[in-house]
Amino acid sequence: MxxxxxxxxxxxxxxxxxxxxxxxxxxxxxxxxxxxxxxxxxxxxxxxxxxVPPPQLDIPFHKEVLPNGLTVIVHEDRKAPVVSTNIWYKVGSKDEPKGKTGFAHLFEHLMFNGSENFPGEYFEPFQRSGATDMNGTTSNDRTNYFATVPKGALDMALWMESDRMGHFQGAITQEVLDEQRGVVKNEKRQGENAPYGKAFDIIAKSTFPADHPYSWTPIGSMEDLDNASLEDVKKWFADHYQPANATLVIAGDISVDEAMAKARKYFADIPSTKVQPRIKxxxxxxxxxxxxxxxxxxxxxxxxxxxxxxxxxxxxxxxxxxxxxxxxxxxxxxxxxxxxxxxxxxxxxxxxxxxxxxxxxxxxxxxxxxxxxxxxxxxxxxxxxxxxxxxxxxxxxxxxxxxxxxxxxxxxLEKTGGFGGKSDILARSEFYYDDPGAxxxxxxxxxxxxxxxxxxxxxxxxxxxxxxxxxxxQQQFTAAAEGADRSKLPEVDKNVELELPKQQNFTLKNGLRVVLAERHDTPVVLMNLQFRSGASADKSKPGLASVAAQMLNEGAGNLDSLEFSARAEELGVSIGGGSGLDYNSISMSALKSQLKPSLELFSKVVTEPRFPESDLERVKSNRLDAIAQEKAQPQGLALRELPPLLFGNEHPYGAPLTGSGTPEGIKSITREDLVNFQNTWVRPDNATLTIVGDVTEKEIEPLLNETLGGWKAPKEELPQIDVAKVARPEKARVYLLDRPGAQQSFIMAGLVMPPWQPQGAEAFDAMANTIAGKFTSRVNMNLREDKHWSYGARAVSMDTEGQRPYILFAPVQTDKTAPAIKELIKEYQEYLTNRPITEKELEDYRNDEVLKQSARFQTKGQLLSSINWQVEKGLPEDYIADYPQRVAALNKEQVESSAQEFLAPDQFTWVIVGDLEKIKGEVEALDIGPVEVLPAKDQ
Missing domain, CATH: 3.30.830.10 (Metalloenzyme, LuxS/M16 peptidase-like)
Incomplete structure (x- = not known):
């Protein structure tokens, strides 16, 4: 959060x-x-x-204040079968009295711990119901909670949100308070452990008088958090979390009448007592x-x-x-x-x-x-x-x-929920200006x-x-009688009606394949030209592909870097390069009204990048400084050190997973290298252009032929990229990196997985998510919620053409480093032996994945990304549409089989960044494998 x-x-x-x-x-x-x-x-x-003539924009809304004081704002958007909720409480850290700093943020965490009628994890019903964009934030001024759910899950979402507003005080126990206090303290440690992490605490204290409500930050002080009593916390709830001190926004696939009826059903019976005066x-x-x-x-x-x-x-x-x-x-x-x-x-x-x-x-x-x-x-x-x-x-x-x-x-303005979505705009407008349209x-x-x-x-x-x-x-840097039924949570309607635009395939006169999906809700066109290369093509110069992508913004055709930037601003177009392990891309986001001149600028980037020497030297110098920044962050340092330990220094995937390259590789890059990279890989017979937006095939094909049709493939044969197969180690290995004085240890473990393939993909994802892939996974619930040793522990499986890196990471407080490693190993071992995935875990995962499809294609960017992936994997168009059916058909035996095939905790490669003076002995005592201290590497 x-x-x-x-x-x-x-x-x-x-x-x-x-x-x-x-x-x-x-x-x-x-x-x-x-x-x-x-x-x-x-x-x-x-x-x-x-x-500049302002765009003609409108977010129609209905605003109504219920008798108990709750302000309700409704916006109807029928584009996707999802509804977003966003509730803003008029309480933030500025409302905290001296000696109780951090209360607003602590309470944000407490309210994710269930309520009187639904004790336990608040996230649980949402994460089996396809919820997306779900979170909560605390600022100096306010606290908010938001979620986007399939429309069939709206009753569940409103029941949960209203239950923690009107039926929460009895759920605040000493045990819950101690648990979330531990989580918040670890969040504070994690923030302060990062470079420059204390800056805004210092700025707040130094720029505002001591009695000013902005003289402290929302995270609060350790002392005040430690001193927070159960009585203090319950009084804070009674004073601030009530209908008359809140605004609820409901936006999405629902009518005003339906939304207001649900708002009254779930919230109208919650009383408001005396609301604290608002500091304005x-x-x-x-x-x-x-x-x-x-x-x-x-x-x-x-x-x-x-x-x-x-x-x-x-x-x-x-x-x-x-x-x-x-x-x-x-x-x-x-x-x-x-x-x-x-x-x-x-x-x-x-x-x-x-x-x-x-x-x-x-x-x-x-x-x-x-x-x-x-x-x-x-x-x-x-x-x-x-x-x-x-x-x-x-x-x-x-x-x-x-x-x-x-x-x-x-x-x-495509999304209804999340940061910057329409529900957020309406709530922010109401909060700051008393007008949702402000x-x-x-x-x-x-x-x-x-x-x-x-x-x-x-x-x-x-x-x-x-x-x-x-x-x-540093010099030495190393509930009421009427209203909703509170006896049970409303059932989620699991029927998802999702209509995806049909993909249209055509080929330009130069042989470039184009995939188009029309989406006419806003006058914007998104494009992505994806071509095989990426870091796997870097060879002896790690970082070349990513620098080539970055340099695409440094001028093209007859425009130098600043002229190019000025022209892009004038058109309102965004053009940029991206780089991954196996692919590079050139993307564009343009207004429909400026499509032709934007395409002309895009074609210059594709066919005439300038790669000026002066800009290259600056980019290289700044990249070296960025690498130094990565090395100063525990996570960045671990992501740099783990890949060569998994794949070997000479392997295409052995470069740092941050994508920034190595200092030696960056220093060696010349303009000639960039020109050769462009000529070798950026060619129409090695690329696919994907388009999503407010344009038809009849409109776009002639424009593309006019701007990109002259781009020809060279006579030379397209090189092949060899991604060699590597073996897992016979037993676990442990590598330590010293960071004296660190408040936390950063634990990372890697395991090489086979390449992605369609067969068994859904079972693998179900297995990976339930053990460590999401908030309610076993690993996160253990280290964060049960032990309070970490702000969050997760694992990700990277999507690559060759063998996939599977990476587990957990930042933990220093004195719990060895115990946390022990718990992580235990969770994986039990998953493979006496405690495999349960029917409930699988059912929750299936429901969540199927229902989540409702929001998966809400924006053009989301749709474009999915089509890019489908094209990259060579899959048919209906593969995406049929995904819910494949997930729904998963059974327990398939997931267990996937775990047995892919997981091997005794073959993890561990990289641990922390204060070795405090942790080395205990890590060695675990005896999970040979322990080696990696030397500090200068830039």
Missing amino acids: DLRPVFFSVVIATAGLAGCNQSTDDTPHALSVDKEAAASSKDAATDQKAF NWELPTQVKKREVVHDQVPQTRIYKVWNVPAIGSEEEHALELMTSLLANRKNSLLYRRLVRDEKVATSVSAFYYGRQLAGQLIIVVDVKPGQPVDKVEKLLDKELQQFAKNGVSPEELRRVKQGEFASLVKG LLKGVEEYAKVSAREVQDVAEQWLKDDSYTLIIQP
Whole structure:
């Protein structure tokens, strides 16, 4: 459950209601009327250049307040047979009294522990009912819970959600409190154990007065968590979790009348007592003129600059948000150009407006390139900010930024649930603006923001008075009478009616195969050109394929990198390269109205990438810094070390699973290597183009022939990639990596599995999911819920052409490293011997997988991804459609047989990252196999 602020720039998440088009004319009144008129005319012309017609968007809704105070918002969307629920409680960490920090977040966890009428794991009925996008989050301002379920499971979902609102207090026991307190403490350890993990705790304490509700973060303090009593927690629930303090959104395949009837049935009988006063206003804190330096286990220095600025809903909100995109987060942004591209003193730079209910913050983050003096970078950063405030921005660039934001908005309105889905937009609008339609209404005001208004906020807020935090590497871095029946959970309707668009296959005049699936709900077209290559084609230069994919954005045809980025922004198109173990891809997401020019730009990337030397050197340098970042993170370090131990250093799959390559490989890459890679693998006889979106075959085929038809396959025969077969070790092996002072150990274990094949695939997935593949799996329930040693333990099986890496991972508190390994082995051994999969586990898995198909194809991106996989595996079109029937037919014997065939815990290769002074002896004492300490590797 992610508690970090949402640090991405989406216009719908920050658009307000206040107009931002006020006059900013500072002309003295002594000017003549003619001069005033001329100046006004010039300003109007400049504003017009920055104006972008906002997209015509609408999320129709019905809003109603029940007699008990619960606000209910309903949106009907019949595109897919799913319904999303999203409930926002008006309580966050800002509402916590001193000495009880972390209560809001602790309670988020407690409410996933069942209720009076459904004791046990809250996730359980959802994970056998096809639920997706299910989670909960806590911020400074609010707590929310959301899920997307097949429409036949809506009664179950609303029963569960209402039960924990109205029938929860009796389910809070000392045992449950202790369990979830342990989970939260491990989450805090995990966050702080990551590089820069303490930054926002420090920033909160240093930028807000001690009595300000934002002076602590939602995770809270260990001391306050330890001191939380059962009485404290029950009072917190009584004070805050009641209908009059909540908003419920129901969005999806349901009518308003049906949704309101269900809302009344499940929620109307829950009483509201006295709701605590809501903190809505607080004087904006004064700017902090302060600079702090902290040393931590980080690979490079990071600079944070922070200004306290107005809150969400202020007149400056739009301009502040736009200013961050102009400063950073884009290739054409000022700070990226100056610090990363031109001066090459930083590897990355980001900026965001962190808007909240009581105050906002403007935050700029710069990763200093290793070897560069921090004071030099700070001075350059300050100089650029001063110049920006003085000179402003061109209306043309501001227009491009707006166009890009609007394109992202249009493309994001396909989902009803999850982060940024329509239910989230409606709830956020109601919470912050008391109007479910506020965020979309604000788009028109956003479109009108002028270059002058952006410069005004820069002049007002980008002052020398700011807070600066420098994090540097350590010197030695190593229930009622009426209403719902609470006696039993409603049955889930398991009938799933799913209509997938028919796939249309055709071939371009150059032989390129095209697969098209029409989806006309939003005016967007998604494309993916997939070709065999990937890391398995890197050979002696690990990282080549991924660098080749990354360099595709560095210019094409007659456009250099910045010109290419500017043109893409102007069209609202996203074009980029992707790289995996066996395939590379070039993808595009374009507006229907700009399809032809977007395809022209796409074709330049496919056929005319520039691979400029200067940009290559920058990309390589930044990649080396990124590798150093990976090595500073326990998970990244383990993912780098495990593959060669499983497959061998020379094997195509022996490169780091992070996809970043090795320092030696990256350093050796030349422009000629990239050109050869492109010429060798990017060819129409080695690729398939998959398209999903608002376009017909009749429309798209001539456009593709016009733009890509001239792309020809070379005469040379297509090379073959040899993925050799490797043997599993005869017995388990243990490799240790030292991370002195680590608060947690990161446990990872790998096992080589046979290649994927259709026969038995469903049985394998059922086996893998029930032992360690999902939240309610045996492994996670053991280490997280029963023992509270870990924030989460899972296993994944990677999808490859050759043998598949099966990877188990579990971050655990340091003193439980050896016991956790012992528990993991025990779970796998019991699964193979005396405690195989149960009928209930299998039934829950079957139900979940079958019902989950309702939401699997809700967005164009989801459909595109599925078709890509189907094409990659050479499967017929009906393979995807028939999947539910194959899963429903699974039996216990098939899953048990799959476990016996594939699982072998006594052949695991273990990689454990932690403080060896504290864990080495106990790990050796387990005697599960030879133990070797891996040497620390420099970049």
